[in-house]
Amino acid sequence: MIQYPQEKFSPINIDQHANAYSIGFWKRQQYLCTRKSLITVAAIYMLLLLTNKASAQQQPTHTVKGKVVQVSQQPVEFATVALYRAKDSSLVKGTLGDMNGDYELQQVSIGHYYVQVSSMGYKTQLSSSFHITNSTTTIDVPTVVLEKNEQQLGGVTVTGTARKPLVEQHLDKTVLNIENSILSEGNTALELLQKAPGVSVDDKGDITLKGRPGVSVMINGKLTYLSQGELMHLLRGTTSSAVSKIEVITNPPARYDAAGTGGIINIVLKKSAKQGFNGNVYTNYARSRDDRYGAGFSANYGGEKFNIYGSYNHAFRGEKEYMDNNRDFYAEEHGKGEIVQSSKLNNGTTEPLYTNNFKLGADVNLNKHNTIGFLMNGNIGTYTNNSTTHNNWYNSQQAFMYKAFSKSKNDQQWTNLTYNLNYLHKFNKHNAEISADVDYAYNDFKGDQLLHTRYINQAGGDLWTPSSRQGKIPSQTNVYVGKIDYTQTFWKDGKLEVGWKTSYVEVNNDSRFDTLLQQNWIKDQSSSNHFKYKETIHASYIQLSKDWKGWKAQVGGRGEFTNTKGHQVTIDSVNTRHYFQFFPQASLSREINSNNLVQASYSRRIERPGYDELNPYRVYRDPNLYYQGNPYLRPQLTSNIELSHVWQQKITTSIYYSITKDVVNWTISQVPNTNTSYEYAVNFKNMVNYGASISLHSNVTKWWATNYFFNLYRTSYDPGEVKATVLDGRTVFAFNLQNAFTFKKGFSAELTANYQSAAMYGIYETKPVTIISAGAQKTFLDNKFTAKLMVNDIFQTRQWRNVAKYDNIIMREHIRFDSRMVTVSLSYRFGKTTNQLRERKQGNEDIQSRVKSGG
Structure with a gap:
């Protein structure tokens, strides 16, 4: 096992630890100048907007x-x-x-x-x-x-304004309406995230929002409590047909969990909430480098007093990816001196994925004041990674020494079940209501790994005895959540919200790795590890909002007490932490006139390490490269401020600034006196992110609607005591262009383009990425039957290129994703509907984003 420095951590020393670092004189001056400049610009920005009508007559x-x-x-x-x-x-x-x-x-x-x-x-x-x-x-x-409009549209032509736009820009969030997107068909929820404005997903599944890491993913407004790996499997296993919309929230109010230093992405799943019997069936087929297909249905039956709904979908996703990974080992640190030796790795994988998603729920309106509901969600699937790797090793003269030829197979299967019981009571006075949720989530994951390697000399013979490694990675996660929320109005235009939430999570991961020695499997003590983790969070919040004379104010605070215990059973090492943190939030907006509105917002948030980031078990890519967790990671804390201006509900401009202490980042190191490298998570001292964005929504013509998002930001890291090579900072430009076209006779089309310039994530420097996609659809039978044809990543330009420097290693990586995909989809809506019924959410969807899964 790799020995990490064990650091003290107490309820009060999160901030003490962050503030204990000293900043060099020049770096401090640079930081202060940057902060003062930003504050000055912000002040001028707000002053101009607030006073541009000072000489005019008094506003009504x-x-x-x-x-x-x-x-x-x-x-x-x-x-x-x-x-x-x-x-x-x-x-x-x-x-x-x-x-x-x-x-x-x-x-x-x-x-x-x-x-x-x-x-x-x-x-x-x-x-x-x-x-x-x-x-x-x-x-x-x-x-x-x-009243519901029962008349059919008949021959009336529905223009682009008759449905929600693909992207809706609000002051507090951006909404991507997946139901209205032609290009969403045949994708997974993980791929849908990459289409959201300001969102980026790297090769490991790490999500950033406007350049900020530590993004929390919610489903129907609740954390998932899964590790990053398990969350990636859940998102890969969730088809686009199950998703209604994606909400991107940069500065969430106090009623949301404080988790997510980069913000919150809320994936809202479809739910039929209409009276009568109604539903939808669909099927699709796609071709990339391999076949993909899916089919499913949803149904609903309800009346004024009750509503029963359910859905099921099955999907197969064939995928082939290729990767090049070149490592140069230098005589001196930071890539100085001569190259001692080099590794040039080529890897190809086939990755079949089978998923089954199902949902069953019911709501009962006991009377006009009381409603109860039950909901069960399930995700069951399997994933296999078949990998072939050629790793050529060269000496200081770049002469060939030997090849490590590896074949590996990684079989994974999981069962994720969530249960929710909810209650809502509405009072007669003050528009008051109280709601309560009880949730239980169970996640069972099993992984079987097999890695076999031959070491081949220049003549093609065996240089050394072949090596074999096998691993079994079972993991179980249980999540228990209870919450209660109360809201009421006061002083006519005011609103009070208070609530309490308690969550308890237990994770059990017993990873065993064996090596083959003289035809016998021998336990590898250095890689095997039994890890148990328990976490309890008690949280309460209060939030007040008030409107008056064109002003809107919201202020709130959330307190969270966290108790964690990580136990490495194998070496009997226990790491416990107990701490309380307070997370304030405030926003203030002013409607200057019917065309101009300005807003300022502030929030403080936390991102706790994922369970797999804390677990120090190893995942091997080949015998000389593996990944490993770090049980001594600290939570990262972020302060965000954002100023926004909206003109005619068409153009939204924002400037923002955030500083994150103890930011978690992946870095590279080397096992002493060997050619083996490994990647693991560490805490950098801080990360500073600031920038400006602009969002434009316009109906260019009756048949052409646009949503354009542009973002310019700069990110810089201070590694502190971590021995790492990071750049001074990197300015990044990105845009997301969405075009929707609506024609006569039920025809419509979409064209999108995404671009991100070279960026920096800790020690990794990435190259620019461009993605262009297009699609078309036609509706039949009074808009009940829909046929779609789309091509994602037309030019297959979604490729991940990065360079990393650490110690005496420079690593260059190039991943060619299986992203160009042609999809044909058919769907049919059936049944008669009348009034819309209650939509209900669960209470546990905020923890699952931190549990372990494969893929």
């Missing part, structure tokens, strides 16, 4: 607000609300309701008005007229009830 201070519901009194989410003058029906302004059906129109002048409310699938309704006078501050419009 009246507010119009109301609520939109269905006949069943359930809210209509994101309804379109337009304010008209009563005298001439001229449009004054408009807005979108929120997920609770509430809407608000600010800065309204004195006069007579009415509102028009519409939502796709419902009949448009008008409110009664109302009068705003000098003595009126707020007008509460009577609740608008929308």
